[in-house]
Amino acid sequence: MSFLELNQVTKTFGKLAALEDIDLQVNKGEILGIVGPNGSGKTTLINIISGYFRPTKGEILFNGKKISGLRPDRIASRGIVRTFQSNVLFEGTTVIESMLISAYQQYKTNHWQSFFNTRAWKQENEEVVGRVIELIKLLDLLNDTFLPADGLSHGYQRLLGIAMAMITNPSVLLLDEPTTGMNHEEAMFVVDKIKMLREQGVTIILIEHNMKVLMGVVDRVVVLNFGTKIAEGKPEVVMNKQEVIEAYLGTELI
Amino acid sequence: MMTYIDYKDVVPKAVIGLVVLLILLVPIITTNESTLSILILSGIWAIAVMGFTLVLRTGQFSLGQAAFMAIGGYTSAILTAQMGWSFWPAFLLAGLVSGLAAFLVGMVVLRVGGIYFSIITLSLCEVIRIVAQQWESVTRGARGLITAQPNPIPLGFFEINFFSSTVPYFYLTVCLVAFTALVFWRIGESRLGRSFAGVALNPVLAEHQGMYLMKYRVIAFTVAGVFTGLAGSLYAHFLTVLTPTMLGLWQSIQILIMSIVGGIGSLVGGPIIGSILLYTFGSYLTRLDIYGIQQLLFGAVVVLVLLFLPKGTGLVDLWGRFWTKVIWREKEFEMDEAEE
Amino acid sequence: MPPAGIWIDGLIQSCAYMTMAFGMVLVFSILGILNWTHGQFYMLGAFVVYYAITAVGIPFPLGLLAAGVLVAGLSILVKKIIIDHITGDLYVGVATMGLIFFFEGAASMIFGMQDKGLARVLPGVVDLGSFSVSYQKIAVVSFTLVIMIILFIMLNFTRIGLAIRATAQQPDAASLYGVSVERLSLTVMGIGCGLAAMAGGIIAPLYTINPFIGGIPMIMSLLAIVIGGLGSLTGAIVGGLILGFLNSVVAYHLSYLSEVVLFMLVVIILLVRPQGLFGASVK
Numbered sequence: 001m002s003f004l005e006l007n008q009v010t011k012t013f014g015k016l017a018a019l020e021d022i023d024l025q026v027n028k029g030e031i032l033g034i035v036g037p038n039g040s041g042k043t044t045l046i047n048i049i050s051g052y053f054r055p056t057k058g059e060i061l062f063n064g065k066k067i068s069g070l071r072p073d074r075i076a077s078r079g080i081v082r083t084f085q086s087n088v089l090f091e092g093t094t095v096i097e098s099m100l101i102s103a104y105q106q107y108k109t110n111h112w113q114s115f116f117n118t119r120a121w122k123q124e125n126e127e128v129v130g131r132v133i134e135l136i137k138l139l140d141l142l143n144d145t146f147l148p149a150d151g152l153s154h155g156y157q158r159l160l161g162i163a164m165a166m167i168t169n170p171s172v173l174l175l176d177e178p179t180t181g182m183n184h185e186e187a188m189f190v191v192d193k194i195k196m197l198r199e200q201g202v203t204i205i206l207i208e209h210n211m212k213v214l215m216g217v218v219d220r221v222v223v224l225n226f227g228t229k230i231a232e233g234k235p236e237v238v239m240n241k242q243e244v245i246e247a248y249l250g251t252e253l254i
Numbered sequence: 255m256m257t258y259i260d261y262k263d264v265v266p267k268a269v270i271g272l273v274v275l276l277i278l279l280v281p282i283i284t285t286n287e288s289t290l291s292i293l294i295l296s297g298i299w300a301i302a303v304m305g306f307t308l309v310l311r312t313g314q315f316s317l318g319q320a321a322f323m324a325i326g327g328y329t330s331a332i333l334t335a336q337m338g339w340s341f342w343p344a345f346l347l348a349g350l351v352s353g354l355a356a357f358l359v360g361m362v363v364l365r366v367g368g369i370y371f372s373i374i375t376l377s378l379c380e381v382i383r384i385v386a387q388q389w390e391s392v393t394r395g396a397r398g399l400i401t402a403q404p405n406p407i408p409l410g411f412f413e414i415n416f417f418s419s420t421v422p423y424f425y426l427t428v429c430l431v432a433f434t435a436l437v438f439w440r441i442g443e444s445r446l447g448r449s450f451a452g453v454a455l456n457p458v459l460a461e462h463q464g465m466y467l468m469k470y471r472v473i474a475f476t477v478a479g480v481f482t483g484l485a486g487s488l489y490a491h492f493l494t495v496l497t498p499t500m501l502g503l504w505q506s507i508q509i510l511i512m513s514i515v516g517g518i519g520s521l522v523g524g525p526i527i528g529s530i531l532l533y534t535f536g537s538y539l540t541r542l543d544i545y546g547i548q549q550l551l552f553g554a555v556v557v558l559v560l561l562f563l564p565k566g567t568g569l570v571d572l573w574g575r576f577w578t579k580v581i582w583r584e585k586e587f588e589m590d591e592a593e594e
Numbered sequence: 595m596p597p598a599g600i601w602i603d604g605l606i607q608s609c610a611y612m613t614m615a616f617g618m619v620l621v622f623s624i625l626g627i628l629n630w631t632h633g634q635f636y637m638l639g640a641f642v643v644y645y646a647i648t649a650v651g652i653p654f655p656l657g658l659l660a661a662g663v664l665v666a667g668l669s670i671l672v673k674k675i676i677i678d679h680i681t682g683d684l685y686v687g688v689a690t691m692g693l694i695f696f697f698e699g700a701a702s703m704i705f706g707m708q709d710k711g712l713a714r715v716l717p718g719v720v721d722l723g724s725f726s727v728s729y730q731k732i733a734v735v736s737f738t739l740v741i742m743i744i745l746f747i748m749l750n751f752t753r754i755g756l757a758i759r760a761t762a763q764q765p766d767a768a769s770l771y772g773v774s775v776e777r778l779s780l781t782v783m784g785i786g787c788g789l790a791a792m793a794g795g796i797i798a799p800l801y802t803i804n805p806f807i808g809g810i811p812m813i814m815s816l817l818a819i820v821i822g823g824l825g826s827l828t829g830a831i832v833g834g835l836i837l838g839f840l841n842s843v844v845a846y847h848l849s850y851l852s853e854v855v856l857f858m859l860v861v862i863i864l865l866v867r868p869q870g871l872f873g874a875s876v877k
Contacts, residue, residue, distance in 0.1 A: 073463075555692075
């Protein structure tokens with residue numbers, strides 16, 4: 001039984017099928033890349049796994065339990081957390097505030113303990129702040145801790161998005177094109193950070209348009225085109241397949 | 255869109271002490287009925303405004319808060335005037351009924367956001383007013399209900415008598431304001447209140463981080479409903495009569511103006527400052543003998559505050575800025591020295 | 595079946611609500627703000643017409659035009675001095691709520707608080723057998739029609755009108771027509787608020803005038819644009835028509851219940867179909 005499993009997932013908008021009969025198995029601890037040209041259904045896939053859309057057909061199992069049809073917050077609290085393609089932040093907050101807002105969901109002490117400011121809450125609060133700081137350090141945001149989040153550079157905003165997802169302690173992290181709008185150097189920097197996250201034991205599904213970024217990080221890659229899966233396997237193998245090259249033909253291959 | 259500033263470091267304990275002292279000394283400073291009545295009514299509005307601000311913290315802009323005051327007010331007025339209850343149980347039940355109403359309404363309407371939510375609450379507010387106006391057998395319609403004064407509280411050799419002076423009612427109001435402030439301050443400081451910010455600032459992101467939007471919105475709306483209902487009961491019993499037009503759309507608008515002018519940066523300070531200043535200002539203006547000047551100046555103040563203290567920072571921010579300039583600098587200075 | 599007079603009252607109210615709701619939705623869809631002062635512009639329009647006729651002595655149509663122009667100017671001032679300097683739609687909304695008090699106060703000081711009435715601007719009635727209609731009421735309906743036709747022509751055949759319609763459907767479309775956003779929003783503010791004033795002016799001869807008459811029409815046109823669909827120009831007209839008749843004809847049968855029905859209808863529409871009857875789906 002695989003960790004996260006999609007069975008014949010289909011999503012249609014009106015008559016248009018954004019995804020058709022997608023079967024997908026994700027193993028625990030791996031980095032799975034999902035590539036495909038624009039409009040191939042990559043982001044729809046993330047939207048479906050994270051509960052933003054409900055699949056028209058098919059089901060999604062996580063640890064053997066059905067999660068398709070649940071609200072996004074239920075799915076997130078089961079440990080599947082996503083980032084967004086554009087820079088989606090809590091407007092007007094600083095880096096640390098954004099992180100704390102996300103972290104508040106993972107406390108073990110309940111709301112009453114927090115309301116009455118009990119010792120258990122204070123203690124846990126300190127622990128969580130410690131974890132926030134650690135994560136901020138890991139993702140190289142330390143110098144910006146008290147700066148407004150929307151004042152960060154594009155790349156750092158993406159990293160903050162990843163950090164906010166990570167602080168909720170996910171077991172699966174869905175990254176929606178974390179390197180869009182970056183030059184190669186910046187993209188590689190983000191990729192490095194993603195590799196470091198894997199060492200924390202999180203399973204990562206990485207959606208990417210840019211194949212060069214993917215090659216060095218992912219264990220496996222799935223190629224989508226027009227909403228269907230056209231290839232799956234080791235990146236070096238998949239990228240040389242005829243269908244894949246054709247799908248990318250006319251678009252920037254690398 | 256909204257900025258939240260933590261004022262807990264900016265309000266020195268000395269100031270809180272001074273305020274407490276002043277409140278305790280009020281009966282010595284003045285026993286003037288009209289001054290006390292202004293203070294009592296600003297306190298009552300302050301409670302409702304705190305409720306509004308709490309709901310706003312979850313990103314919902316309610317134009318129906320006066321309806322919860324009306325529900326609370328009518329609950330206790332009907333119980334005392336029509337059914338012969340005494341004030342205290344009726345007062346508590348007013349909060350419960352209003353909270354229940356807020357919970358039930360909230361479960362249905364809070365899934366809608368933005369301007370849509372505002373118009374829904376505005377409509378419900380008007381429905382409550384019309385019902386109060388037309389259901390004559392219970393509410394006596396436009397003639398209004400005559401409400402009872404709280405019963406005396408015997409304390410052994412001494413009893414607190416609400417009939418002979420306004421001072422006990424003043425302290426009753428102060429107690430409720432203080433209790434509301436305490437609860438709201440704790441909510442603001444707790445995990446719950448901080449999560450509200452997430453829900454308000456970016457609902458989609460918050461949902462994908464595991465926050466169930468409806469949970470937070472319903473909690474805020476219900477808590478606000480309970481306290482607003484209690485405030486409504488105090489309002490009805492203080493003014494001795496409750497008519498449908500006393501708590502309608504205009505009062506909802508007044509509540510929201512007090513909140514924004516006071517400043518939404520803090521859950522407690524802004525609402526209290528906003529309601530005391532605006533209510534006092536408004537009632538002194540009514541004493542001027544020129545028709546219309548009170549509305550004109552009131553409106554002008556609202557617009558000026560929005561122009562010069564933008565984004566809902568409100569009057570409370572003047573306070574914040576003052577302390578940031580005077581006290582903050584010293585703190586920073588000390589920190590620098592410590593580092594060296 | 596209610597008597598014919600009730601139907602005519604309904605039509606008259608519809609005229610006012612339609613004109614006013616149209617202005618409100620215009621401002622909402624272009625500037626993105628809900629102008630809570632709309633009712634006070636309606637009130638000021640009624641006063642301008644009143645004084646134009648009683649003090650200056652110009653005929654009703656000219657008074658109506660004056661009301662539109664003067665209030666349009668005033669609203670442009672409000673936009674330049676206040677609205678442009680406040681960031682955040684929420685806070686602009688609150689500022690316009692503050693302006694309600696400001697304008698009502700100013701009107702009370704300048705015009706006094708007593709009820710005023712314009713009697714017999716156009717005396718005479720048309721006898722239609724079982725009932726009669728005064729010329730005044732006919733004039734009200736015809737002026738509304740004229741205003742609507744002018745608006746229709748403007749929105750469909752002038753460059754700025756086309757830009758307005760395009761922008762209402764899709765923000766940032768103004769530039770496609772070579773119209774600057776600033777000019778567009780000023781024009782819309784002027785037209786929108788001028789329409790409110792004309793709505794007030796139109797029915798000024800039929801009802802009493804005082805500084806506080808703006809509140810109810812404001813709420814009614816707000817509900818009208820919700821029913822029609824926030825942001826839909828056609829919706830505002832249909833919503834205004836529905837509300838006018840609801841407030842007279844349905845009220846004839848149900849009395850106050852019609853109001854409860856109305857507000858509950860609005861709540862249900864917003865919960866079930868927030869885009870209203872005519873609004874395009876938001877998502």
